[in-house]
Amino acid sequence: MERKTDNQFHHALKFREDLCIGCSHCMNICPTEAIRVSHGKAQLHANRCVDCGECYRVCPVGAIIVEQDDFENIYKYNTRVALIPSVFSGQFPDSVSSGEILSAVHELGFTHVIEVEEGVEFLNDRFNEYIRENQAKKPLISPFCPAVVRLIQVKFPTLAGNIILLKAPVDVTALHTRKELTDQGIASEDIGIFYVTPCAAKIVAVKSPVGEEKSVIDGVINMNYLYNKIFKILRQKKEKSEVTGFSHLSEKSICWSLTHGESGHMTQGRSLAIDEINNVIEFLEKVENEEIDGIDFLELRACDESCAGGILCPGNRFMTVDKLRKRAVKSGDSKGNTPESKTGKISMNDPFLLENIPLGPVLPRSIIKLDDNMSEAMIKMKRIYELNRVLPQVDCGICGSPTCKALSEDVVQNQASIKQCIFVQKILEQNDKMDMQESIQIMKSIWSDNKLDQNSLKDEINEIN
Amino acid sequence: MSSEKMHFEYRVEGGNFSEAGYPSSQVKKTLKQLNVEGNVIKRTVVALYEAEVNIVAHAYRGVIAVDIDTEKIIITLTDEGPGIADIKKAMEIGYSTATPEVREMGFGAGMGLSNMNTNADKLSITSEVGTGTIVEIMNYFHK
Ligand SMILES: Nc1ncnc2c1ncn2[C@@H]1O[C@H](COP(=O)(O)OP(=O)(O)OP(=O)(O)O)[C@@H](O)[C@H]1O
Ligand code: SF4
Numbered sequence: 230m231e232r233k234t235d236n237q238f239h240h241a242l243k244f245r246e247d248l249c250i251g252c253s254h255c256m257n258i259c260p261t262e263a264i265r266v267s268h269g270k271a272q273l274h275a276n277r278c279v280d281c282g283e284c285y286r287v288c289p290v291g292a293i294i295v296e297q298d299d300f301e302n303i304y305k306y307n308t309r310v311a312l313i314p315s316v317f318s319g320q321f322p323d324s325v326s327s328g329e330i331l332s333a334v335h336e337l338g339f340t341h342v343i344e345v346e347e348g349v350e351f352l353n354d355r356f357n358e359y360i361r362e363n364q365a366k367k368p369l370i371s372p373f374c375p376a377v378v379r380l381i382q383v384k385f386p387t388l389a390g391n392i393i394l395l396k397a398p399v400d401v402t403a404l405h406t407r408k409e410l411t412d413q414g415i416a417s418e419d420i421g422i423f424y425v426t427p428c429a430a431k432i433v434a435v436k437s438p439v440g441e442e443k444s445v446i447d448g449v450i451n452m453n454y455l456y457n458k459i460f461k462i463l464r465q466k467k468e469k470s471e472v473t474g475f476s477h478l479s480e481k482s483i484c485w486s487l488t489h490g491e492s493g494h495m496t497q498g499r500s501l502a503i504d505e506i507n508n509v510i511e512f513l514e515k516v517e518n519e520e521i522d523g524i525d526f527l528e529l530r531a532c533d534e535s536c537a538g539g540i541l542c543p544g545n546r547f548m549t550v551d552k553l554r555k556r557a558v559k560s561g562d563s564k565g566n567t568p569e570s571k572t573g574k575i576s577m578n579d580p581f582l583l584e585n586i587p588l589g590p591v592l593p594r595s596i597i598k599l600d601d602n603m604s605e606a607m608i609k610m611k612r613i614y615e616l617n618r619v620l621p622q623v624d625c626g627i628c629g630s631p632t633c634k635a636l637s638e639d640v641v642q643n644q645a646s647i648k649q650c651i652f653v654q655k656i657l658e659q660n661d662k663m664d665m666q667e668s669i670q671i672m673k674s675i676w677s678d679n680k681l682d683q684n685s686l687k688d689e690i691n692e693i694n
Numbered sequence: 695m696s697s698e699k700m701h702f703e704y705r706v707e708g709g710n711f712s713e714a715g716y717p718s719s720q721v722k723k724t725l726k727q728l729n730v731e732g733n734v735i736k737r738t739v740v741a742l743y744e745a746e747v748n749i750v751a752h753a754y755r756g757v758i759a760v761d762i763d764t765e766k767i768i769i770t771l772t773d774e775g776p777g778i779a780d781i782k783k784a785m786e787i788g789y790s791t792a793t794p795e796v797r798e799m800g801f802g803a804g805m806g807l808s809n810m811n812t813n814a815d816k817l818s819i820t821s822e823v824g825t826g827t828i829v830e831i832m833n834y835f836h837k
C-alpha cells in the first residue's frame with residue numbers, strides 16, 4: 230500500500246490484541262461496520278473507521294485504547310502552550326475554581342494556558358459570511374466534528390461538497406497564539422502548542438488532517454490523562470490559591486462545543502443541531518435523498534451531548550453541560566466588568582487569520598462503492614443480493630461479520646466465506662456437504678481455539694446432559 | 695463494453711406520504727455502490743423523488759421501474775390516475791392542482807415537474823386523461 234493511503238487511514242483508536250477477548254461488542258456497535266472478528270480478535274478495517282469511539286465505550290476489558298503523545302514532548306519547546314477546550318472546566322466538581330485549574334496546568338510545566346474557544350467569535354462571523362456566499366451548497370455542514378467529516382467522506386460521499394471549508398476554533402486559536410508569540414520575538418520553532426483533546430477524532434484531525442497539509446498544532450494531550458494529573462495536584466494543595474481563572478470567554482464561546490453551540494449563532498436562514506452518530510447518520514440519509522428542505526446550516530456532532538460526551542472526558546456528560554451553561558450565564562452577568570476581554574485580541578478581520586483559515590477540499594473516499602469498474606460493481610451487487618437472500622437475517626454476528634448483509638458483502642469482496650454462517654453450516658451438515666470437524670474448524674478460525682475448546686465445559690458437561 | 699444490466703421495481707400508493715422516499719433512497723444506495731459520480735446521483739434522486747411524490751399527491755397508485763446499465767439509468771413511473779390534460783401547462787413553474795390536504799403536507803408549489811426537467815438528461819411525459827400518466831426519466835453516468 231502507498232504511504233499516502235496509510236496516512237489517510239491513520240487512527241487514534243488502537244486495538245490491543247493481548248487484551249481483546251473477541252466478544253464482538255465493538256463489531257456490533259460500530260456505525261460504519263468497520264470491525265470484524267477473526268481468530269478470536271477484533272480486526273479493524275482502517276478504511277471504514279471514522280474514529281467516533283463508539284467501540285471504545287462498549288469494550289468490556291479496555292482492549293481499545295486511544296493513542297497518546299508522550300507528555301515529556303512538551304519539554305522539547307521553551308514556550309509551552311496548552312490549548313484547553315471549555316468542556317475541560319466542566320469536568321471538575323463545583324468546589325474547584327477555574328483559577329485553581331489554570332494554575333495547576335501551569336504547574337505541570339506549561340508557560341501559557343489558553344482556552345480553545347477564544348477563536349469562536351472570529352470564526353462565527355466567517356461562518357455567517359460563508360453561508361451567505363455559498364447558498365448553492367445548502368445545507369452547509371459544520372466541519373467542527375472530525376468524526377462527522379470522516380463519516381461524510383466514507384458513507385455520504387455526495388455530501389462532501391457541503392462541508393464548510395474553514396478550520397476549527399482550535400486551529401484559529403493556535404494560529405493566533407503562534408503569531409502573537411512570534412510577534413513578541415519568540416522563534417516559531419521554540420513554541421510548542423499542545424491541544425487537550427476530548428476525543429480520538431480530534432487527535433486524528435491533528436495527526437492526519439483533512440483539507441490541509443499539516444496541522445498548526447504540535448501535539449495532543451488526552452483529556453483524561455491531564456485530568457488525573459491535575460486532580461492529584463489539587464488534592465495535595467492545602468489552601469486555595471486565589472488566581473483569576475479563565476472567565477473571560479463570552480457565553481457563546483463557552484457553549485460552542487455543546488449541542489446547539491454553533492447552530493444557535495448562525496444568522497442566515499435556518500439552522501439545525503444534531504448530536505450522536507446514529508442520529509447524524511439517520512439525518513444525513515434524508516439530506517442525501519433531498520427529503521430535507523430549507524436548511525441553511527447543520528451542526529452535526531458524533532457524540533451524545535456533543536463534546537461533553539467525548540470519550541476522553543472523565544465527567545458525566547449531563548453534569549458537564551450543566552456546569553458549562555452555569556458558567557456561561559455567569560460570564561454573561563459579569564459582562565463589562567471582566568478585567569480585559571482576551572477574545573478582543575483576535576481582531577474580527579485579522580488579515581493573517583483570514584488568509585490561513587480556509588481548508589482545501591474534503592475529498593470523498595467511499596466505502597460504499599463495490600468496485601471502481603461499474604460492470605464489475607453490478608456483478609458484485611447481484612451476487613450480494615443473491616447471497617443475502619439465502620442468509621437468515623438474524624444478524625447474530627457468529628460469522629464474524631456484523632450483519633448477514635455485511636457477510637454477503639465480505640464474501641463477494643473475497644474477505645470471508647459463506648460457510649462462516651452457522652445456519653449455512655447446519656444446512657450443509659444436513660445435506661452431508663459438511664462434517665462436524667469442518668464446521669468446528671471454521672468456528673475456531675473465527676472465534677479462536679479457546680472458545681471452542683473441547684475440554685472447557687468438563688465439569689458442567691454431565692449436568693448439561 | 696460490458697452488457698451488465700439491472701432491473702428493479704417499486705410500488706407506490708396514492709395518498710401515502712409517510713412512505714414516500716423509499717424508492718429514491720434505494721436507488722441512491724444502488725448508485726453509490728456502483729460508484730456513480732455524486733452529482734449524477736443527486737440529480738437522479740431529486741428527479742425520482744419529485745416524480746414519486748406526484749404519484750402520491752395526484753394519482754391513485756403506480757409502479758416505478760428502474761433500469762440501470764453501465765451507461766445510464768432509466769426510471770419509468772407508470773400510474774393509474776386522473777392523467778394530465780395539458781402537460782405544457784403542468785410543466786410551468788407555479789402551476790398546481792394540489793388539494794388543500796396535499797398543500798398542508800408541504801407540497802403543491804407547482805415546482806415538481808420543472809425541477810424534474812432540470813435534473814434529468816431526458817424527461818418524457820405521456821398521459822391519458824382518466825387513465826393515467828407515464829413519466830420517463832433518463833440520466834447518463836458519463837457526460
Ligand atoms: N402523476 C400525475 N398525475 C396527475 N396529475 C399530475 C401528475 N403529476 C403532475 N400532475 C399535475 O401537474 C401539476 C404540476 O405538477 P408539479 O409536480 O410541477 O407541481 P405540484 O406537484 O402541484 O407541486 P410540487 O411538486 O411543487 O409539490 C400538478 O399540480 C398536477 O395537476
Ligand atoms: S462531538 Fe466533539 S468530542 Fe465527540 S467526536 Fe465530535 S469533536 Fe470529538
Ligand SMILES: [Mg+2]
Nearest residue numbers: 747748806807
Ligand atoms: Mg409535484
